[in-house]
C-alpha cells in the first residue's frame with residue numbers, strides 16, 4: 001500500500017493533508033510533538049479511515065532519529081511542519097519574537113535539513129516541502145502591483161533588517177531544500193502558498209485563521225471599527241492540499257510552485273464576507289492602502305491544479321467558526337495578537 005509521512009500532522013494545513021491522503025487510500029504516518037496532547041491532536045484520530053490507516057509518531061524537527069523512525073517504510077514525505085508565529089499576518093512581524101534563532105530559524109532551517117537527510121536514509125522517493133509566499137515576495141525593490149512567479153525570491157538581507165524572521169526562516173529553508181535535491185538522490189518539490197484560509201479541523205486556532213477572525217470580531221482589531229486596507233493574496237486550505245497531492249503524485253512536478261488563488265484588499269474581502277454573512281462585527285473604516293504583490297500560480301495550473309470560488313471558502317469558513325463557537329457573542333478573541 002502507498003505510504004507517506006506528513007510532518008506537523010496536527011497543525012492547520014497538516015491536518016487537511018492527512019485527511020486528504022487518507023481519503024485517497026494512503027497509509028499515513030503523521031509526526032506530532034506530543035501524541036498524548038488531545039487538545040492539539042485528538043481531532044486526527046477522528047478523521048475518516050484514521051483508525052485503520054493513520055499512525056502517529058512523536059517527532060521533533062530538531063531530533064533526527066525521531067524523524068527517521070517516522071519515515072521508515074514511506075515512499076513520500078510531505079514536510080509541512082515549521083513554526084508559524086501567531087503574529088505572522090500582523091503588520092509588525094518581528095517584534096513578538098524574542099529569540100528568533102530558537103523559535104523560528106533552527107526549526108525551519110535545521111528542521112528541513114533533518115527532514116531531507118532522514119528522507120534520504122529512509123530511501124524516500126519524493127519530498128514535497130511546504131514553503132511560503134513569504135519566501136517569494138519580501139523585497140522592497142518590487143513594485144506592489146507586479147505579479148510574481150517562481151523566479152522571485154525574498155531578499156534575505158532586507159527581511160533580516162526588518163526582523164521578518166518568519167520570511168528569513170522560510171526562504172533559507174526552501175533554498176536549502178532545492179539545493180539538497182541537486183546534490184542527493186531524492187526528488188524535492190517546494191510549494192509556496194499565499195495566506196491560507198478556509199475551515200479548521202484542529203481545535204487550537206492558527207495564525208491565518210486568527211487574521212480572518214479579526215475581520216469579524218472587533219476584539220481582534222487594534223483599531224476597533226477601523227482596519228488597515230491591505231491587499232493580500234489568499235488560497236483555500238483544501239485547494240492547497242489538492243496541490244500538495246498533485247505535486248506528490250505527478251511525476252512531472254519539478255522545482256518550485258506558487259500556490260495562490262485570489263488577491264483582495266481587506267475592504268473587498270470584508271465586503272464579500274458581509275454580503276454572504278451579514279450581522280457580524282465587521283470593520284467599517286479602512287485606512288491607508290498597501291499591497292503585497294499578487295502571486296502567479298500559472299505553473300501549478302498548467303500541471304492540472306484548480307481552485308474553488310472564494311465565496312465557497314468564505315461560506316465554509318464562517319460556518320466552521322460558527323460551529324466551533326468562535327463567533328459567539330461575548331466570547332473573547334482567542335489571542336492577545338490584534339490586527
Ligand SMILES: NC(=O)c1ccc[n+]([C@@H]2O[C@H](COP(=O)([O-])OP(=O)(O)OC[C@H]3O[C@@H](n4cnc5c(N)ncnc54)[C@H](OP(=O)(O)O)[C@@H]3O)[C@@H](O)[C@H]2O)c1
Pocket residue numbers: 007008009010011012013014032033034040059060061062080081082083084107111130131132133170192193194195196197206207208
Ligand atoms: N497558514 C498559512 O497561511 C501558511 C502560508 C504559507 C505557508 N505556510 C506553511 O505551512 C506550514 C503549516 O502552517 P500552518 O498554517 O498549518 O501552521 P500551524 O497550524 O501552526 O502548524 C505548524 C506545525 O508545525 C509544527 N512544528 C512547529 N515546530 C516544530 C518542531 N520543532 N518540531 C516538530 N513540529 C513542529 C507544529 O507542531 P505542534 O502542533 O507540535 O506545535 C504544527 O503542527 C508551515 O510550514 C508554514 O510555514 C502556512
